[in-house]
Amino acid sequence: MSAHLNAALREGDNPELTEERRKATFDTRKLADEFFGSHLARRRREIAKAIDAIPELHDTKPLPFMTREEKVEEAARKVFTLSKHITDIVDLSNNRETQSLNEMVIGIEGMPISLHFAMFIPALQGQADDEQKREWLDRAIRMEIIGTYAQTELGHGTNLRMLETTATYDKQNKEFILNSPTLTSLKWWPGNMGKSCNYAIVVANLIIDDKLLGPHSFMVQLRDENSHETMPNIQIGDIGPKMAYNSSDNGFLKLSNLRIPRRNMLMKHAKVQEDGTYKKPPHEKLAYSAMVHVRSHMITQHAMLLAYALSISTRYSCIRRQGYIDPKKDEVKVIEYQTQQHRLFPHIARAYAFAFAGTESIRKFEIMKRSLEAGNIELIADLHALTSGLKAVVTYLAGQGIEQARQACGGHGYSMASYMGEIYGVGIAGCTYEGENLVMMQQLGRYLIKAVKSVKEGKKPTGYVAYLAHAGQRHSLIDCRPNEGYAEHIRAFEHIARRQTFRAAERLQKYENSGLSTEQAWNNCTVELNRASRLHTRLFIACNFYERVLDVEDMAVREVLEDLLHLHLNYELIDIASYALEAKKIRPNAVSLVDSWEITDREHRSVLGRRDGHVYENLFKWAKSSDLNQNDVLPSHKKHLLPMMLNARKQSKL
């Protein structure tokens, strides 16, 4: 077959798809270069080819046919195998190369070192001082140890100020005593903590001389480095099966007055001297750096999950023939139906828009990280606002798109043969982890309210909120270059976003003027404020997409991206125009309304939905019955991960 624009053309393909691919008006590799960046696009092709040549990196059998324990073992086996080949395949210092390798080999269901790379290493990089980096970071990078990030507790995940785990400084012995004082203080959810990790960065409330100093990070050894058996004063285990992502052993951790050396508190920013003197960090939220790191990188990951679902669904829609448009002709491909196109194409546009926004988010994170290393903390607030909004909007809309893609596949979309269920389950997990979406939207809301206040004081805010100062003027969010084709869309978008932000600010002011406390006034406005945050973020995504398309040099690729941009802007404007929902008087009757359905606990099968409300004690009981907890050390750990770490330690001693 002659070389063609569409590099996916292959002899022996389903002719239905070949027919589609022959319609391409652009070179797919050139578009891939725009989607991933040309270097990463090329490297992904090279990585995929390298993996093809290593059968032991391929799935032993389709993951949906595996039990939970088999999934955990499969992931461990692949990690061990990868450790023998990885430096031949990727540049370990390139986050997106290693991410691509993991997605191709391990897949999306998690692996024993997910959190090791996603948070444990970034937290050490951001919060350990130089001596601590030499002691732990180098070993973590060499895979001599495996870590996680243990912050969330059974009773608190969102509200970090109420975390209950304590770290009390004992001046006498120059140690911290870590303790889980209550059932709700048990660490709960941290990825790979149940059975895989031997270290964790534990976020605990620092206490010195009975004074509570808030959340700080502590390096804790969970398991013996050689036997992998649980350390004394620690109870640890898997929390049980989840909606998806079941190759990961998310765990629980109970600390019983565990003593660790003073130097196990990460002290790049906050410090505790031997005599108990406490030195505050230059910015209270530097301790939250690992979360901002993950949020900055989640955007491209969720764009990719949406792309997975849409590539499955769009290809399938071109081979599935069902029904007629003209009854005198053959059954049509379901892609021909306008409803099917409307179900898929706007989400294809979003996948590109989200990927471009994610590249910008990572770029901004790297700029903030460099400026932080130079001692400048000014960019922290801007990045927190940007990533809070992007994480909340992209994970939610990507989840919606994945579900639409599944539905577009009809019955076979409901079979795990489509893999859609897992893609959806992993996708929507992002709406919860790294900060529940509605809460993170409020973080951006705070930032927007401050911007409105500065506009009202006659100041001109800059950056992504500059448009708030330009009511009626022809100005765009991020200096969109004048291009009549789309600038009007952008300005309409800005107008809607600006109007909503000012509406929320005025409502907040009205409640405050009425004598309500700031907190009550805020709570009464959070729906309006979240709308403003959502619109602000979608405006950013649209503008970033617009700017990105204008940079494309290949005219054929630029033309198809402009088609997607046009669709995206129109779809977004229609979608946001429907912002009008109020629900007021339900609150007092909420529980009685659901009680009236008289669904029994047996029917619910849900610990959270118990009629008696005794959730926490029953969650712990449920978790302890997990099959992964029948042994302290998994057989698969002894077979794969322990040898891997022992090898790594031997290597580093050579």
Ligand SMILES: CCCCCCC/C=C/C(=O)SCCNC(=O)CCNC(=O)[C@H](O)C(C)(C)COP(=O)(O)OP(=O)(O)OC[C@H]1O[C@@H](n2cnc3c(N)ncnc32)[C@H](O)[C@@H]1OP(=O)(O)O
């Ligand atoms: C399926 C694939 C899996 C892949 C891996 C999954 C890994 C998942 C890991 C996790 O989930 S780790 C745990 C994540 N947990 C969270 O994200 C918790 C979310 N909650 C918070 O971050 C905080 O509680 C909060 C919501 C930000 C509130 O914090 P706090 O009460 O301390 O602050 P506020 O009073 O709201 O704001 C005060 C002030 O601080 C600013 N600020 C808050 N956070 C940050 C930050 N990270 N960086 C910079 N600045 C921050 C905030 O904007 C306020 O500023 P002002 O408005 O006062 O100027």
Ligand SMILES: Cc1cc2nc3c(=O)[nH]c(=O)nc-3n(C[C@H](O)[C@H](O)[C@H](O)COP(=O)(O)OP(=O)(O)OC[C@H]3O[C@@H](n4cnc5c(N)ncnc54)[C@H](O)[C@@H]3O)c2cc1C
């Ligand atoms: C797949 C997965 C992996 C995870 N991995 C880790 C990990 O590795 N390490 C770790 O530490 N944690 C991890 N977590 C935990 C995760 O970070 C928390 O679940 C998340 O931060 C949400 O907190 P929560 O569970 O307390 O939700 P809650 O806050 O209890 O949310 C329940 C409801 O309350 C609402 N709500 C709460 N506070 C407010 C507010 N102030 N205003 C308005 N509404 C509010 C929320 O919007 C939500 O609707 C993981 C979770 C998942 C699902």
